[in-house]
Amino acid sequence: MARQELARFLRDRRAGLGPHEVGLTATGAVRRTPGLRREEVAELAHMSVDYYTRLEQARGPRPSVRILDALAQALRLTPAERSHLFRLAGSTPPPGSSAVRRVRPHVARMVERLPETAAIVTDAGYGVVAWNPLAQALFGGGLAVGTTNLARRRFLGQGRMYESSNAEEFGHIVVARLRRAADRYPHDPQLAVLLAELHAGSEEFRQIWQTRPVHAPGHRTKTLDHPEAGMLQLNCDVLLVPEDDQEVVLITADRGSPAARALRSLAGQET
Missing domain, CATH: 3.30.450.180 (Beta-Lactamase)
Structure with missing residues (x-):
């Protein structure tokens, strides 16, 4: 069940992002579906397309903290979304490298x-x-x-x-x-x-x-x-x-x- 929820979250977040939002230039054929392609997310997260595809299909292994952090950055997750991603993967989100010194x-x-x-x-x-x-x-x-x-x-x-x-x-x-x-x-x-x-x-x-x-x-x-x-x-x-x-x-x-x-x-x- 957790794998399915993680896969759904990744698919939904990818579909909600456009190339311009992550610094990519949309080129090539007209996109048939909204959002980023799997290969684009994989490239941004510095992982293989096959590995990312298996995560979206709920077939991949439990992702490591490094993988989750890379996905959070690639998908431009907010702090709350990042924490949610880690919880779905059964991990505790680590703090950032420095204390936050600005107030929301x-x-x-x-x-x-x-x-x-x-x-x-x-x-x-x-x-x-x-x-x-x-x-x-x-x-x-x-x-x-x-x-x-x-x-x-x-x-x-x-x-x-x-x-x-x-x-x-x-x-x-x-x-x-x-x-x-x-x-x-x-x-x-x-x-x-x-x-x-x-x-x-x-x-x-x-x-x-x-x-x-x-x-x-x-x-x-x-x-x-x-x-x-x-x-x-x-x-x-x-x-x-x-x-x-x-x-x-x-x-x-x-x-x-x-x-x-x-x-x-x-x-x-x-x-």
Whole structure:
């Protein structure tokens, strides 16, 4: 059954692509059917026509990760389609070679539409890739894509970090995520520079790194000492963007609480 579904997916995707969409010039006789020819897909994926034909006819062997990646590129699959292709083939899609450091537009729009929630989006190395105005007010100025990194703030003091009741726990959470990132993106140069800086500049980071902490994102509460709003009892929740290995961090306060009124004030709303 899985082979049949994989074969159908390949046929459907091939039929939906025109030569111009993959950089080919349509030449020769008029095409009797829409889409790419099998030999064109095979050429783009650097495999034999016979092998690709057997995959489309559900007769081929289970394709390797290399073959699946080649097919995903040849058929111009989106990240979601690529993951679907791997699942149909009974494989786990490997991450890309580097962490994704851009935010999807729909994620950025969601963050912007949360007026009573401080929201930031971080990449796999804890770089901030998106935020909303309340997050700017809550965490201090200087947030900027490509320069703000929460791991550097936590361990190296780069940027404003307020006193927080979960500072120790957050340190372990940061290290756990960075260890996962190091395993997933061993050839990412920016991540390598970050880890080198943290190891060189923070004894605390080095000690936590050796413990190999394991933490999963979820719901947490913390007390934040804000220089303008005072002590704030806050909720912290994390939503995952798995296709990009990113996290959306949502910080809220209980409805009707002093912290909720403080957040509204920081957001420039009436209390």
